[in-house]
Amino acid sequence: MRLIAFGDSMVAGAGDPDHLGWIGRALAGRRAVTLYNLGVRRETSGDIAARWRAEAMPRLVDDEPMQIVFSFGANDCHIEDGRPRVAQAQSLKNAHAMLTGAAAIAPVLLVGPPPMADPGVSARLEGLNDTLKALAARLKVPFIDVFRPLAADGLFQAEALAWDGAHPGAAGYQRMADLVRVHPAWTAFTLAD
Template identity: 30%
Template sequence: MQIIASPSPQLNGSQANQPSLRLLALGDSLIYGFGDPIGGGWVERLRRQWMTPGSPNHALYNLGVRGDGVRQVAKRLENEFRHRGELRNRVPDLIILSVGTNDSPRLARPDGKNFTEFEGFQIGIADLLDRASRLCPVLFVGAVPVDETKMPFLDCLYYNHADQHRYKEATRLACHDRQIPYLDLFDLWMSRGTNWCQAQLTEDGLHPNVSGYQTLLQDILNWEALQQWIGETEVVITHA
C-alpha cells in the first residue's frame, strides 16, 4: 500500500521554513538529462533551483543511467536508496521513478522482438514498484514520445509509438493498482501534435532537447502529485 505524505506547506515570500526533503530521481536517460547541454535535464534544472539562497533546502539526487531498463533500475534500487540518506542515517523521503522506454524498442528490424518481452516487463515493473514502495513513497514520471521517422536508434533499435503506448499503459495500470501517482507525459505530449513533439527532441529522435527539457520540467512542476511534496515552484528558464 502506498503511503501518502502530507502536503508541504504552501509558503508566501521566503521559503526558509519549508521542511527539507531528500529526493531520489531514479531511472534512464530522461532522468540523466541526455540531450540538454545547457541545463543538464529536468532533474538538474530543478536541483539547481534548490541551491540558491532563500530556496527550500531540498536535496535532489540524479540517479539516471543511460540505457537502463526496468531490470537494471530494480537491481540498483535498494543500494542507491540506502546511500542517500545524508545526516544521522536518515533515509530519503521520496523516490521519483522514470523507466520503460529502453524496454520497448524492437531489435534489428521494425517487427523484431522487443528488447524486454512484454510479459517480462509487466513482472519487472510490478516488482520494482512493490520494492520501491516498501522503502518510501513513490512517484512515477512516464516517457515522452519518440520521433519514429528518425529510427533506428544506434542502427539497431526501432522505437515506435505503438510499443511505447503499450509499455506505458502497463506501467500506468501497475501504478494505479498500487496508488502510486503516474504522470502520463506520452499522452500529454501527443495531445500537442506530432510537429510540436518532434521539435522538442534531439536529432536522434529519442531524447528531449533543451526546449524539450524546459517543457518537461514545467509539466512535472505542474503535476499536483509533486506539488503536494514541494509546493508550487517557479521555473527558471535557461537559454542557450
C-alpha cells in the same frame, strides 16, 4: 528532503545542453531538496530494478526525509534483435518489484515515459504507459502521464529528431518539466519536505 530519481537517459537528461533534464528543471528553485539523479543511459526497467535498492540505501539518513521517483520505458520498447528489448509483461513485473520495494522504505512516484520520434517505439510506449498507469493505480502510487500531452504537442519529438532521434534539447525537457511541476501528484510529493 532527499529526492532520488531512478531511470534511463530521459531522467539523466541526455541531450540537454544545460544538463538539467526534466527532473532538474522540475525542481528549479527548490534549494531544500537534495537531488540524486541516478538516470543511466540505455538502461531498461530490468537494469534499474537490479540496481535501485543498492543505490538508494546509502542515501537514506534518519534525520532527513527521502522520496523516490522512477521513470523508464523507452529502452524497454526499442527493438533489438527483432523484438522489444523487454517484453511488456516483464516491464510490468520489473515496475511492480521496484514500486513495492521502494514504497516499503520511502514515498514513491512514477512518471510515465515520454514519446519517441520513432512511431513504432512510440506506439509500444503508449501501450506501456497505459499499463504502468493502471499498475500504479492498483498499487496506490502516484503516476504522472506525460506521454499524451508531449505526443500531442510534438516539440519533444521534433527536438529529438533534430539531435539523435531519441533525446530532446532544453525546450523539450522544459516542456516535460512543466507538465510534471504543475501536476498535483508532483506538488504533493515534493512539498512534503
